[in-house]
Amino acid sequence: MKKLALTVICIGVLALALASAASMSSSLKAGKAELQTAGQLAFGPEGVLFVADPKQAVVFALDTGDSKPGQQAADVPGINEKLAAVLGIAADQLMINDMAINPVSKKAYFSVSRGKGADAAAAILRVDAKGKIEELSLDGIKHSKVALPNAPADVKNSRGQSPRQEAITDLAFIDGKVIVAGLSNEEFASNLRVLPFPFASADKGTSIEIFHGAHGRFETNAPIRTFVTYNINNKPHVLAAYTCTPLVKFPLSDLTPGKKVMGSTIAELGNRNRPLDMIVYSKGGTDYILLNNSSRGVMKLSAKGLDKYESITKQTEPAGVPYETLAQYKGVDHLDKVDNNTGAMLVRGDGGALNLKQFQLP
Amino acid sequence: MRLLLLCGLGLTLQAASIQLERDAARKDVFVLRGVAASAAAEGFSVRVDAAGDVPALSGSYERTSEGIRFRPKYPLQGGMKYKATWQVPGAPLLEARFTVPKVEVTSTARVERIYPSAGVLPSNQLKLYIHFSAPMSRGEAWRRIHLVEDGGKEVMLPFLEIEEELWDPSQTRLTVLFDPGRIKRGLVPHNEAGPALLEGRTYHLVVDRAWPDSKGAALTREFRKTFQVRTADRTPPTLGGWKIHPPAAGTRVPLRVDVPEPMDAALLQRLLWVIDGEGKTLAGDVALQADETRWVFTPDAPWRAGVHQLRAGMTLEDLAGNRIDRKFDVDSFEKVEMRLTVKTRDVPFTIPAATATPR
Numbered sequence: 212m213k214k215l216a217l218t219v220i221c222i223g224v225l226a227l228a229l230a231s232a233a234s235m236s237s238s239l240k241a242g243k244a245e246l247q248t249a250g251q252l253a254f255g256p257e258g259v260l261f262v263a264d265p266k267q268a269v270v271f272a273l274d275t276g277d278s279k280p281g282q283q284a285a286d287v288p289g290i291n292e293k294l295a296a297v298l299g300i301a302a303d304q305l306m307i308n309d310m311a312i313n314p315v316s317k318k319a320y321f322s323v324s325r326g327k328g329a330d331a332a333a334a335i336l337r338v339d340a341k342g343k344i345e346e347l348s349l350d351g352i353k354h355s356k357v358a359l360p361n362a363p364a365d366v367k368n369s370r371g372q373s374p375r376q377e378a379i380t381d382l383a384f385i386d387g388k389v390i391v392a393g394l395s396n397e398e399f400a401s402n403l404r405v406l407p408f409p410f411a412s413a414d415k416g417t418s419i420e421i422f423h424g425a426h427g428r429f430e431t432n433a434p435i436r437t438f439v440t441y442n443i444n445n446k447p448h449v450l451a452a453y454t455c456t457p458l459v460k461f462p463l464s465d466l467t468p469g470k471k472v473m474g475s476t477i478a479e480l481g482n483r484n485r486p487l488d489m490i491v492y493s494k495g496g497t498d499y500i501l502l503n504n505s506s507r508g509v510m511k512l513s514a515k516g517l518d519k520y521e522s523i524t525k526q527t528e529p530a531g532v533p534y535e536t537l538a539q540y541k542g543v544d545h546l547d548k549v550d551n552n553t554g555a556m557l558v559r560g561d562g563g564a565l566n567l568k569q570f571q572l573p
Numbered sequence: 574m575r576l577l578l579l580c581g582l583g584l585t586l587q588a589a590s591i592q593l594e595r596d597a598a599r600k601d602v603f604v605l606r607g608v609a610a611s612a613a614a615e616g617f618s619v620r621v622d623a624a625g626d627v628p629a630l631s632g633s634y635e636r637t638s639e640g641i642r643f644r645p646k647y648p649l650q651g652g653m654k655y656k657a658t659w660q661v662p663g664a665p666l667l668e669a670r671f672t673v674p675k676v677e678v679t680s681t682a683r684v685e686r687i688y689p690s691a692g693v694l695p696s697n698q699l700k701l702y703i704h705f706s707a708p709m710s711r712g713e714a715w716r717r718i719h720l721v722e723d724g725g726k727e728v729m730l731p732f733l734e735i736e737e738e739l740w741d742p743s744q745t746r747l748t749v750l751f752d753p754g755r756i757k758r759g760l761v762p763h764n765e766a767g768p769a770l771l772e773g774r775t776y777h778l779v780v781d782r783a784w785p786d787s788k789g790a791a792l793t794r795e796f797r798k799t800f801q802v803r804t805a806d807r808t809p810p811t812l813g814g815w816k817i818h819p820p821a822a823g824t825r826v827p828l829r830v831d832v833p834e835p836m837d838a839a840l841l842q843r844l845l846w847v848i849d850g851e852g853k854t855l856a857g858d859v860a861l862q863a864d865e866t867r868w869v870f871t872p873d874a875p876w877r878a879g880v881h882q883l884r885a886g887m888t889l890e891d892l893a894g895n896r897i898d899r900k901f902d903v904d905s906f907e908k909v910e911m912r913l914t915v916k917t918r919d920v921p922f923t924i925p926a927a928t929a930t931p932r
Contacts, residue, residue: 250737293627295621296627296628296630297629297631298630298631298646298647299621299646299648299650299653300621301650301653304650306711306712324711325647326787327711327713327785327787328711328786328787328788329708329742330708330787331711334631343628344628374741374839376740376741376742379737380735380737394735396740396748397748397839397840397843398840398890399699399700399750399890399894400888436735485733485734487736505734
């Protein structure tokens with residue numbers, strides 16, 4: 212559900228991204244985009260939507276054709292019931308896997324599963340400023356795809372399938388690269404992959420494993436749950452929240468094949484908690500990070516002077532970058548940025564309803 | 574395909590009518606008949622029949638000689654009500670309601686087994702694999718799996734509850750991770766919440782019967798695995814203590830490898846190979862026995878005499894996630910190519926020549 216961090220990425224990067232837009236759309240070919248699952252979402256420029264398909268271990272780039280500036284999506288109470296209705300099912304048979312806001316048109320996009328079984332259909336739906344819901348047709352859409360590097364899977368079960376599969380926990384586009392965080396259902400490892408876009412043929416890419424370190428004398432390879440790209444001292448960084456809630460930074464330029472990458476833990480955000488989504492925005496000359504959590508609500512962190520924080524190197528209480536928990540936001544399932552003033556969230560309401568709400572960034 | 578019995582209340586008004594039918598490909602199609610050939614398809618829509626402002630179903634319209642056909646993009650759902658309307662300026666509203674009968678499903682799915690099989694687990698146990706006899710529903714795991722202390726008290730948030738749920742493609746095997754933040758020393762969650770499993774105690778892993786399979790039917794019964802907890806295992810496994818029991822040449826007698834401690838079942842199944850004298854990987858069947866301390870390989874073709882290699886992937890993990898020669902708590906850095914290569918180590922063994930059996 213990320214996000215070009217337009218305001219925080221330097222102008223040069225933006226110019227580069229726009230300059231390469233022509234080559235982006237020209238790399239996409241019309242045809243049926245055969246999504247088996249629709250998971251994490253991230254927008255690139257020109258309305259190009261990246262969609263993770265964990266079942267096929269593939270990332271799709273879809274030309275949504277939605278590249279005209281527009282108004283933010285309407286608030287839609289019970290959006291889950293309405294999305295389900297478009298697909299002809301009851302809301303309890305719908306799974307909303309991710310939400311992303313098109314940074315140009317401001318429409319809200321949802322990746323969903325129609326059904327909960329292994330044969331559930333994948334669909335992408337969008338909501339406009341009037342609250343109109345429309346399913347994105349995947350027939351004849353301009354698209355391309357790239358396979359994620361996968362471990363050799365020689366063993367097949369009685370159904371002739373390899374049981375190994377990788378969940379894709381987050382996706383982002385920056386500077387001509389799609390960054391993919393994943394988590395295997397077998398090996399316990401942190402996988403962050405960098406896929407150049409336009410997608411190269413599947414055998415030319417490279418992936419990198421990243422570890423964050425320095426918890427006393429221990430290190431961890433816990434999987435990344437959510438991440439955002441962000442400039443520190445004019446240098447693009449990845450800020451990653453791990454499944455056990457440390458917040459870790461490392462320079463994007465370090466994501467180079469063969470280079471060892473060591474992240475620095477800059478905050479510990481507390482226990483019994485899972486980070487869900489992160490966005491970066493600028494207000495009053497200061498950059499802020501909003502981090503949505505499973506049990507610790509929405510946290511606001513000042514990104515000012517992120518470079519100043521030393522790595523946390525010893526056992527610590529929640530520490531490092533200071534944060535405040537915003538009590539007004541509760542039950543947030545998904546979070547994304549609309550622009551520097553506005554965010555969009557999917558909030559749990561009464562009776563299982565999920566409400567799409569726009570809010571002023573704090 | 575199920576037989577679609579429709580309780581249609583297709584109203585007929587000024588000869589116009591709406592029916593729900595099956596086309597030649599047995600796909601659902603709503604047919605509007607009795608309207609002017611010039612009528613625009615926009616006036617015809619089908620929705621889920623519910624209160625409030627309900628958006629129209631996704632699908633395609635087709636103008637035919639008999640009227641307008643609407644083909645829903647997805648099959649109609651059993652138990653749902655749908656409403657078709659024809660509304661154009663200057664004409665009365667035409668509405669028709671249809672109920673698709675609910676398909677009754679019976680429980681057949683059950684938990685077949687849970688890995689690890691052992692009844693005693695280390696307090697830093699990392700993973701569980703729950704194997705079901707049939708595909709299951711997503712979105713249920715974290716309220717259907719419980720860790721209960723012997724006295725009946727439920728352990729709060731012992732697992733890493735990731736929304737994606739780590740299923741295999743067939744949705745018959747779920748990987749459950751104990752919260753690594755509560756296992757790894759030095760992390761805040763470990764300090765504040767402590768480990769989920771305490772040494773010397775007995776726990777029950779309970780899988781609710783109410784967990785729906787992919788058709789919506791509950792499991793046939795609850796599943797319960799009871800285990801005791803031993804001291805944390807922070808010693809990486811080595812290949813040194815592995816005992817290889819080579820069978821004789823000319824037979825398809827299984828090769829047996831005994832491992833000093835239980836290993837992660839999925840990785841032990843996948844990351845061991847037998848290489849023959851020519852460097853070829855032998856095809857065959859793998860089975861795990863003795864609480865995942867024994868790997869049994871039955872070759873497709875009879876053994877040939879000579880030196881072979883047992884090849885082990887270095888990402889093999891023990892129950893606590895310690896890898897070969899590497900602790901769970903400490904990592905190294907690796908470059909990973911597009912097709913991930915698995916670092917391996919070979920252990921040689923010899924298949925003895927067949928001895929002539931006296932007649």
